[in-house]
Amino acid sequence: xxxxxxxxxxxxxxxxxxxxxxxxxxxxxxxxxxxxxxxxxxxxxxxxxxxxxxxxxxxxxxxxxxxxxxxxxxxxxxxxxxxxxxxxxxxxxxxxxxxxxxxxxxxxxxxxxxxxxxxxxxxxxxxxxxxxxxxxxxxxxxxxxxxxxxxxxxxxxxxxxxxxxxxxxxxxxxxxxxxxxxxxxxxxxxxxxxxxxxxxxxxxxxxxxxxxxxxxxxxxxxxxxxxxxxxxxxxxxxxxxxxxxxxxxxxxxxxxxxxxxxxxxxxxxxxxxxxxxxxxxxxxxxxxxxxxxxxxxxxxxxxxxxxxxxxxxxxxxxxxxxxxxxxxxxxxxxxxxxxxxxxxxxxxxxxxxxxxxxxxxxxxxxxxxxxx
Numbered sequence: 001x002x003x004x005x006x007x008x009x010x011x012x013x014x015x016x017x018x019x020x021x022x023x024x025x026x027x028x029x030x031x032x033x034x035x036x037x038x039x040x041x042x043x044x045x046x047x048x049x050x051x052x053x054x055x056x057x058x059x060x061x062x063x064x065x066x067x068x069x070x071x072x073x074x075x076x077x078x079x080x081x082x083x084x085x086x087x088x089x090x091x092x093x094x095x096x097x098x099x100x101x102x103x104x105x106x107x108x109x110x111x112x113x114x115x116x117x118x119x120x121x122x123x124x125x126x127x128x129x130x131x132x133x134x135x136x137x138x139x140x141x142x143x144x145x146x147x148x149x150x151x152x153x154x155x156x157x158x159x160x161x162x163x164x165x166x167x168x169x170x171x172x173x174x175x176x177x178x179x180x181x182x183x184x185x186x187x188x189x190x191x192x193x194x195x196x197x198x199x200x201x202x203x204x205x206x207x208x209x210x211x212x213x214x215x216x217x218x219x220x221x222x223x224x225x226x227x228x229x230x231x232x233x234x235x236x237x238x239x240x241x242x243x244x245x246x247x248x249x250x251x252x253x254x255x256x257x258x259x260x261x262x263x264x265x266x267x268x269x270x271x272x273x274x275x276x277x278x279x280x281x282x283x284x285x286x287x288x289x290x291x292x293x294x295x296x297x298x299x300x301x302x303x304x305x306x307x308x309x310x311x312x313x314x315x316x317x318x319x320x321x322x323x324x325x326x327x328x329x330x331x332x333x334x335x336x337x338x339x340x341x342x343x344x345x346x347x348x349x350x351x352x353x354x355x356x357x358x359x360x361x362x363x364x365x366x367x368x369x370x371x372x
Contacts, residue, residue, distance in 0.1 A: 123169025195274025254334030
């Protein structure tokens with residue numbers, strides 16, 4: 001492998017970018033514009049929230065209250081852990097909300113006293129936290145009213161009182177959860193938009209055939225082709241992160257190494273997807289259509305705009321096959337929860353598998369195309 005030839009290929013790519021000033025402006029203006037437009041977007045309704053119930057009272061009242069949550073369309077009771085396990089379950093994303101019924105709840109009600117019920121929500125998704133906590137308070141209020149009415153007691157009498165506690169994002173600011181997702185979405189959009197036309201543009205101009213008769217090896221061509229756009233993507237991400245942190249005041253509670261590792265794996269996946277799109281397309285218009293065909297379900301099904309738990313059960317498994325889903329989970333976990341590699345190990349393994357398979361397939365297809 002010749003470093004000299006790789007440097008020449010990289011220089012050629014930078015020269016082509018410089019000859020297209022509109023593309024350069026779009027590469028830097030588009031992320032900022034998307035950041036401003038999507039930074040204030042709030043998703044729609046949420047349903048089927050993964051819920052944990054910590055029943056420390058273990059009475060008929062506590063079981064009836066748990067049944068009220070299970071009968072609702074908004075909550076699905078999936079865990080019944082100990083109270084000390086709630087932090088881990090929320091940190092790993094296994095639950096979105098927890099109901100804590102303290103010991104002595106029924107005894108307090110029998111004495112005519114108020115009985116506080118804990119509602120713990122995961123603030124890393126502000127829409128889920130705000131809407132979920134509101135629904136939980138409504139269910140508790142309805143349960144309390146039905147209980148008092150059945151006993152013939154004045155509805156103004158003391159009863160069950162929902163106490164909401166938000167973990168990770170106490171202000172419930174939607175921008176704090178939107179910006180980390182935007183970082184991953186903009187990375188995918190930018191790299192695929194450029195890489196999706198990288199090879200097909202040379203094929204249209206006739207320069208790809210000229211490249212084949214040179215002594216350049218496939219690995220040198222790939223390295224020289226990919227590196228400039230990867231560097232531009234890193235610069236874009238830096239701009240987006242600085243705007244998000246200093247303009248939108250998004251807190252960063254995690255480790256830089258976690259974010260960097262997640263974005264590196266996702267960048268590898270996005271570059272591979274862009275190369276595959278460019279290889280299967282014969283014109284730039286075809287590349288644009290294929291890219292849009294892939295990106296539309298990625299944006300809708302990844303949890304970037306709409307919570308995955310709110311989607312129909314038959315559609316939710318589709319989000320597992322979208323790399324953006326796991327990248328957003330890593331970034332939101334690192335930014336808002338301060339999660340480390342251990343808590344996000346599943347996401348890293350899956351995103352790493354996507355990177356190896358997709359980028360490996362793109363490299364193999366490119367080498368085969370250059371060898372033909």
